[in-house]
Amino acid sequence: MTEIVRIENLHKSFGPLEVLKGIDLTVDSGETVVLLGSSGSGKSTLLRCVNFMETPSEGQVSLHGELVGSENNGGMQYRERELCKLRTRIGMVFQHFNLFPHMTVLGNVMEGQVTVLGRSKPEAEDKARQQLERVGLADKAEEYPARLSGGQKQRVAIARALAMDPDVMLFDEVTSALDPELVGEVLKTMRQLAEEGMTMLVVTHELGFAYHVANRVLFLHEGTILEQGEPQKVLKDPETTRMREFLEGHSLFKLPD
Numbered sequence: 001m002t003e004i005v006r007i008e009n010l011h012k013s014f015g016p017l018e019v020l021k022g023i024d025l026t027v028d029s030g031e032t033v034v035l036l037g038s039s040g041s042g043k044s045t046l047l048r049c050v051n052f053m054e055t056p057s058e059g060q061v062s063l064h065g066e067l068v069g070s071e072n073n074g075g076m077q078y079r080e081r082e083l084c085k086l087r088t089r090i091g092m093v094f095q096h097f098n099l100f101p102h103m104t105v106l107g108n109v110m111e112g113q114v115t116v117l118g119r120s121k122p123e124a125e126d127k128a129r130q131q132l133e134r135v136g137l138a139d140k141a142e143e144y145p146a147r148l149s150g151g152q153k154q155r156v157a158i159a160r161a162l163a164m165d166p167d168v169m170l171f172d173e174v175t176s177a178l179d180p181e182l183v184g185e186v187l188k189t190m191r192q193l194a195e196e197g198m199t200m201l202v203v204t205h206e207l208g209f210a211y212h213v214a215n216r217v218l219f220l221h222e223g224t225i226l227e228q229g230e231p232q233k234v235l236k237d238p239e240t241t242r243m244r245e246f247l248e249g250h251s252l253f254k255l256p257d
């Protein structure tokens, strides 16, 4: 297995608040890892540290075996140029899709390819159309975001991230802001990506997705990984009271027998 992301002893504090307290995590090529945890446990902070939207306070992140930043006096030092390049290799999709309203769907999926990767317009357009096809929105290419449903907008955001040919995709509660009837189509797209072998680190409260799609589930509690393992084990037979309580809070979800 090729290791895509390796996180070692990651700490992150905001002033006196220590949010991440020593996280170790690897994500292998083609693996889907789901990160669960209650509100405030540090899930978003962890994802943001993986693509260096937040700089870790301590610890290391490697991508494809390459250490990000350089060691200096026992700590890590990061250069903005290196981080910019790194971010193009990591696709990130958030709860709020932030599409450009004045651009068509096609324009939105082309934009980063042209401005960041320097692709020619025809090349970017080809790629954009392929990715829109992949998320089932080929027929919406000429539409403006305002005329799409929330689920469709979120799939455009996924296509936009995929168009950059990322090594890994990070998803942060991408279905949380959607009307319940639109959640399924986005989860289906994500499941399809997982089946195609995309490497994914997914924060979600959709336990059904975790159960059926994840190779591994992690439970983050107060800044540390309290439990991890195969979904069938972690979700059905958790070891800690915390994890059990968390799952009980999601009682709408019925696990298959």
Ligand SMILES: Nc1ncnc2c1ncn2[C@@H]1O[C@H](COP(=O)(O)OP(=O)(O)OP(=O)(O)O)[C@@H](O)[C@H]1O
Residues within 6 Å of the ligand: 014, 017, 019, 037, 038, 039, 040, 041, 042, 043, 044, 045, 046
């Ligand atoms: N930029 C910041 N400055 C100060 N505190 C922050 C910052 N970002 C996050 N925090 C704090 O860090 C803690 C963890 O936040 P984080 O957003 O990572 O949690 P989360 O697990 O993603 O929660 P949620 O499920 O609500 O999205 C919270 O107490 C939050 O207030």
Ligand SMILES: [Mg+2]
Residues within 6 Å of the ligand: 043, 044, 045, 172, 173
């Ligand atoms: Mg969050």
